[in-house]
Amino acid sequence: MSSHDFLVIGGGIAGASVAYELQRHGSVALLERESLPGHHTTGRSAAFLVDSYGGPTVGRLTRASRSFLEEPPGGFAEYPLVTPTPVLWIARDDQREGLASVLASGREAGAQLVELDASDALALCPALRGDYVAAAVVEPTARHIDVAGLLDAFLRGLRRGGGEVETKAEVTTIERDGDGWAVEAGGRTWRAQAVVNAAGAWCDVIGGLAGARPIGLRPLRRTAITFDPPAGQDVRSWPCVIDADEEFYLKPEGGQLLASPCDETPSPPCDIGEEDYDVALAAERVQRATTVEIRHIRRRWAGLRSFVADRGPVIGMDPELPGFFWLAGQGGFGIMTSPAAARAAAGLLTEGELPADLRSLGLRREELAVERLHGPQG
Ligand SMILES: Cc1cc2nc3c(=O)[nH]c(=O)nc-3n(C[C@H](O)[C@H](O)[C@H](O)COP(=O)(O)OP(=O)(O)OC[C@H]3O[C@@H](n4cnc5c(N)ncnc54)[C@H](O)[C@@H]3O)c2cc1C
Numbered sequence: 001m002s003s004h005d006f007l008v009i010g011g012g013i014a015g016a017s018v019a020y021e022l023q024r025h026g027s028v029a030l031l032e033r034e035s036l037p038g039h040h041t042t043g044r045s046a047a048f049l050v051d052s053y054g055g056p057t058v059g060r061l062t063r064a065s066r067s068f069l070e071e072p073p074g075g076f077a078e079y080p081l082v083t084p085t086p087v088l089w090i091a092r093d094d095q096r097e098g099l100a101s102v103l104a105s106g107r108e109a110g111a112q113l114v115e116l117d118a119s120d121a122l123a124l125c126p127a128l129r130g131d132y133v134a135a136a137v138v139e140p141t142a143r144h145i146d147v148a149g150l151l152d153a154f155l156r157g158l159r160r161g162g163g164e165v166e167t168k169a170e171v172t173t174i175e176r177d178g179d180g181w182a183v184e185a186g187g188r189t190w191r192a193q194a195v196v197n198a199a200g201a202w203c204d205v206i207g208g209l210a211g212a213r214p215i216g217l218r219p220l221r222r223t224a225i226t227f228d229p230p231a232g233q234d235v236r237s238w239p240c241v242i243d244a245d246e247e248f249y250l251k252p253e254g255g256q257l258l259a260s261p262c263d264e265t266p267s268p269p270c271d272i273g274e275e276d277y278d279v280a281l282a283a284e285r286v287q288r289a290t291t292v293e294i295r296h297i298r299r300r301w302a303g304l305r306s307f308v309a310d311r312g313p314v315i316g317m318d319p320e321l322p323g324f325f326w327l328a329g330q331g332g333f334g335i336m337t338s339p340a341a342a343r344a345a346a347g348l349l350t351e352g353e354l355p356a357d358l359r360s361l362g363l364r365r366e367e368l369a370v371e372r373l374h375g376p377q378g
Helices: 013-022 056-070 093-108 118-124 147-160 198-212 278-289 338-351 356-360
Strands: 002-009 028-031 080-086 087-091 114-117 136-137 141-147 163-164 171-177 180-185 188-197 218-226 240-243 249-253 254-260 298-305 314-317 325-328
Touching: 002 013, 013 028, 013 056, 013 147, 013 188, 013 325, 028 147, 028 188, 056 093, 056 338, 056 356, 087 093, 087 118, 093 136, 114 118, 118 136, 141 325, 147 163, 147 249, 188 198, 188 338, 198 298, 198 325, 218 278, 240 278, 249 338, 254 278, 278 298, 314 338, 325 338, 338 356
Parallel strands: 002 028, 002 188, 028 163, 087 240, 188 325
Antiparallel strands: 080 141, 087 136, 114 136, 171 180, 180 188, 218 254, 218 298, 240 249, 249 254, 314 325
């Protein structure tokens, strides 16, 4: 039997980042079912850091994560974790309303946004079709995140601090053990005062093992493809282009282009694969909005973005199970919010309160709490 202060379930960005933060407060073991951390959603993202995405709560967590990602603590990462990649929200004439709501909710979240006309947008991304774009908004301070580098840095920092990372350790039972918890995983019994449920699309499954009420998590499939840029064009200076109604996005990715049709198909939690239809839709939407011709798709994949009903993150102690803590519902923003979400989780778990800098951004415990998802007791 191994005894720790904290057991973290899930070796994606959520689990790795919270385990890294918690090691300052006690001994930590992270349990991951797969042989490699990051195998599921974390390894399949588009790697944006964009303040104008996801609404005010997410925006506050993203802003609070920015300084960590731009200037990580000394010795945390070997290479820069972010590179500048402006985000250009574009709208057709029939999408001006969508663009106005991006602008309004982005500004409410504190994002720096500049309104552009169609010719400014074309100057930033020359591949856009002049008869497609009617208006645009740019977030010049958006970034591309080195997701593999970030995950690796959290895990290395965890190990350096004495934390354990156990892979091929699928959690199969979670039971009360005195005032703590006993967890079976990878043929061993793990005991801890607190368990953090950071199992991505499986958070409600893990909650079920502990006897928790579900939070109503819905995993939604999202597809991405990469392909060659137009011959002779250096696309590294292009912005990431996102449609105001989220019908597609197109992003430079290491000399290639990455696109998604922004699909959201419900799925049970699983090792999800992409569908031909969504791959074709990505290509069709890019070619409708731009002059880019997609001749050969180099890579194609899908991942599950998991949301609760209000699409906000779930960070808090289960109200009915002392010591069972949720870090769930990271949807399409789990990478860019991970540093602040992990600090929020560590603060709530160890002090019962959010760190002061997060509170000063206007973040409140209640907007993250599990209770908001439980209807009136029946
Ligand atoms: C196409 C796409 C684009 C995206 N783009 C962005 C973006 O630009 N910016 C951004 O910030 N976010 C983006 N996201 C979202 C982001 O990737 C997720 O929010 C984030 O990766 C979620 O991390 P996680 O750790 O919660 O989940 P995961 O990475 O899925 O990790 C959960 C882990 O829990 C483990 N687990 C589950 N059950 C058990 C068990 N019983 N025992 C042990 N381990 C278990 C799993 O094996 C898994 O490794 C994107 C997602 C997709 C799919």
